[in-house]
Amino acid sequence: MLKHERQQYILARLTEQGQVELGPLSVALQVSEDTVRRDVDELQRQGLLSKVRGGALPSSPIPDAFGARERHDAAAKQDIARKARTLIRDGQLIIVDAGTTVTWLARTLASARCLTVVTNSLPAANLLLEYPGIEVRLAGGLLHAPYRVTLGSETIDFFRQVRADTCFLGAYGLHPEVGLTVASAEEAAVKRAMMRSAGHVVALITPEKLGTVAQYVVCPADAIHTLVTADTVASSTKNAYSKLGITLL
Secondary structure (H helix, E strand, O other), X not given: XXXXXXXXXXXXXXXXXXXXXXXXXXXXXXXXXXXHHHHXXXXXXXXXXXXXXXXXXXXXXXXXXXXXXXXXXXXXXXXXXXHHHOOOOOOOEEEEOOXXXXXXXXXXXXXXXXXXXXXXXXXXXXXXXXXXXXEEEEOOOEEEOOOOEEEOHXXXXXXXXXXXXXXXXXXXXXXXXXXXXXXXXXXXXXXXXXXXXXXEEEEEOOHHHEOOEOOEEEXXXXXXXXXXXXXXXXXXXXXXXXOOOOEEO
16 A cells, blocks of 8 residues: 555544554554554644554644634634623633634623733734723733734743633643643643633633644643533534533533
8 A cells, every 4th residue: 555545544544533543553554553653743744633642633623823713613613702701790800812712702792891801812902902891901921923922931920910710711622531732832831821820711612623632732621611612513522521520511
């Protein structure tokens, strides 16, 4: 079997099964595990899967540029934002991160009163400044232009001074075994600081991100208290997260 045929087989099995292991692939393809490992490495370089110990998982399908991410799957993000809005009460202090789904949540807050929103997201902050019932606190730090966020040690220190009712997080992927993942180590570190500063952690995840992974782990899946996703998610997928003690909306 030629290399491109092996790689197509690996991707097909990954789509069908949700994960693949090197050993069974080696047997099915009748090649060594080293050969399969090289194929998996190449597919990861192409962004078609994410390599994990002993195998591979689906890679997050999310584009890198902020504008493209914001438009990607916009209908599902709006649905998720409307659900997440029901978790917010007037008078609370909440953290919203720089995910584009969370930015859609910011758009639903026009009617909020006496709400304090702490964020490292420039787009979210700009939106919220238009709402008279909201006080906005923007975290300092290094401005990352592609993500339109502040990152780094100053940002982490800022969130250490906050005690929020709820933290709303976006992500590139959420896998029941691997956890919540993003594409940047710096972004992962800031999200962990946000989580430590809140009494309740809510993840806003579109259906296509469930069961996928990106390069950097923020936290185990069971560190999330509530998962908000779209109604189109299959019951079997939801069960994988509810078994971890996560509340699903």
